[in-house]
Amino acid sequence: MDDRKKRIDDLLKNSQESRASLNTLLENFGENLYSRSKDMQDKFEDINQYKVYLQDIVESNAAIGKIEEKNRRYKELEDAINSKESEEKARSREMARIYRRLGKALLENGAYDNYTSLFKEQAGALTAKLESLEARIGELENKEGGNVFSWIGKSAQGLVLKSFLSKAQESQEQLYHNVGERYSTDRELLNGDTGETLGDDDVAKILAEIFALRGVSKATLNELTLLKDEKRIISASFGIEGNPQKQIQSIKNHINQVKEALSDLYRKFGMQAAGIDEDIPPERKYFIDTIVTAEDGEIIGRAARLNQSLLENEIAITKLRASLAIDEEKMKIEKYQRSIIDKKNKITDLENSIADLEDNVRDSEAHIQELQKQL
Numbered sequence: 001m002d003d004r005k006k007r008i009d010d011l012l013k014n015s016q017e018s019r020a021s022l023n024t025l026l027e028n029f030g031e032n033l034y035s036r037s038k039d040m041q042d043k044f045e046d047i048n049q050y051k052v053y054l055q056d057i058v059e060s061n062a063a064i065g066k067i068e069e070k071n072r073r074y075k076e077l078e079d080a081i082n083s084k085e086s087e088e089k090a091r092s093r094e095m096a097r098i099y100r101r102l103g104k105a106l107l108e109n110g111a112y113d114n115y116t117s118l119f120k121e122q123a124g125a126l127t128a129k130l131e132s133l134e135a136r137i138g139e140l141e142n143k144e145g146g147n148v149f150s151w152i153g154k155s156a157q158g159l160v161l162k163s164f165l166s167k168a169q170e171s172q173e174q175l176y177h178n179v180g181e182r183y184s185t186d187r188e189l190l191n192g193d194t195g196e197t198l199g200d201d202d203v204a205k206i207l208a209e210i211f212a213l214r215g216v217s218k219a220t221l222n223e224l225t226l227l228k229d230e231k232r233i234i235s236a237s238f239g240i241e242g243n244p245q246k247q248i249q250s251i252k253n254h255i256n257q258v259k260e261a262l263s264d265l266y267r268k269f270g271m272q273a274a275g276i277d278e279d280i281p282p283e284r285k286y287f288i289d290t291i292v293t294a295e296d297g298e299i300i301g302r303a304a305r306l307n308q309s310l311l312e313n314e315i316a317i318t319k320l321r322a323s324l325a326i327d328e329e330k331m332k333i334e335k336y337q338r339s340i341i342d343k344k345n346k347i348t349d350l351e352n353s354i355a356d357l358e359d360n361v362r363d364s365e366a367h368i369q370e371l372q373k374q375l
Contacts, residue, residue: 004320011320015313022306026270027263029299033273034266036291044287046265053262060255064248070234071244077231084224091217098213100173102180102206109203112183119179126172133165184210274303 034050106112107123116123140158184207238244271277273288273296280288292300 004324008317008320008324011313011317015310015317018306018309018313022303022310023267025299025303025306026274026276027266028270029273029296029303030266030268030270031262033269033288033291044284046269050262050265053258053265056258057255060251060258064251067244067247067251070237074231074234074238077227077234081224081227081231084220084227088217088220088224091213091220095210095213095217096177098206098210099180099184100176102184102203102210103176103178104180105202105206106179106183107176109201111201112203115183116179119175123172123175126168126175129168130165130172133161133168137161137165180206180210188214270303274300274307276303276307 034047037047038051106116107119113120137158140161187207188211268277272280272284273292
């Protein structure tokens with residue numbers, strides 16, 4: 001019995017391998033045959049379906065390509081925007097430094113007093129304050145001697161004065177920045193100056209730097225606007241259509257389903273052409289005969305042999321399983337028969353026991369009758 005079970009397992013494994021080989025052979029054969037019929041008149045529904053599936057795969061792959069291209073462009077735009085924004089931030093810091101240089105040059109050049117007169121008083125006050133603070137800090141740092149308490153007091157006072165000095169320097173720098181930015185903006189807006197007609201002094205040279213930098217910044221901002229608009233359009237389309245990766249995965253799943261359906265078509269067509277599926281209409285058989293060539297004979301022969309092997313395996317497996325089932329039924333019969341015998345023996349024992357009990361009953365009744373005679 002064990003040998004038969006092992007034989008069944010071996011046959012099942014062999015059938016599984018043969019089935020896989022046959023399916024692959026038939027699918028490849030069917031695909032080849034469909035490719036031959038691609039340009040033929042569509043008189044069979046499966047040929048139409050074959051073309052629909054192929055077109056579906058082409059369009060699906062094209063859709064994936066468009067999504068990937070859109071996603072790639074979106075990442076390019078992000079990188080470009082980040083890069084240009086970083087450039088613009090660095091340019092803004094450079095522009096702030098130039099504004100301070102311009103403001104300082106304007107305040108120090110008497111030729112521009114008409115413009116800077118409004119700021120002269122504030123600039124003078126800040127300059128005087130800075131000089132005073134620097135002098136006082138210098139005095140504290142130059143004084144020597146004294147006890148530890150005196151030294152601690154001077155140190156604390158020095159820290160406070162340095163804090164005041166730092167704030168005054170910031171205020172002065174901010175004043176220079178405001179004067180320089182305001183002056184350069186006024187010249188550009190009111191006069192349309194570009195720095196080329198301002199003369200040859202330091203102010204003119206600094207203005208030329210500012211106008212050149214503004215030109216670069218303006219071009220960058222225009223580019224940023226275009227890039228952000230394009231990115232916003234792509235982002236909006238993602239919002240409507242869904243996450244790009246999910247879109248791609250969904251389309252890939254669809255392609256796999258179409259490919260499975262194509263495989264079924266190929267396999268069925270291969271079976272028909274190999275004579276494995278004989279239940280086909282005459283017009284279909286005639287059509288197959290027109291596209292099958294002599295070179296296909298080897299494939300058809302291999303398919304027939306594999307199919308025959310499968311049929312023989314199925315028959316052998318059926319017989320072995322029937323043989324095993326017969327033996328199992330015989331074993332059941334033997335078991336049942338032993339049980340019947342056992343139960344019959346039990347019945348005999350019970351019947352003998354009953355007969356003994358009946359004899360006892362009769363003996364007791366006879367004894368009662370004897371005793372009643374003595375009454």
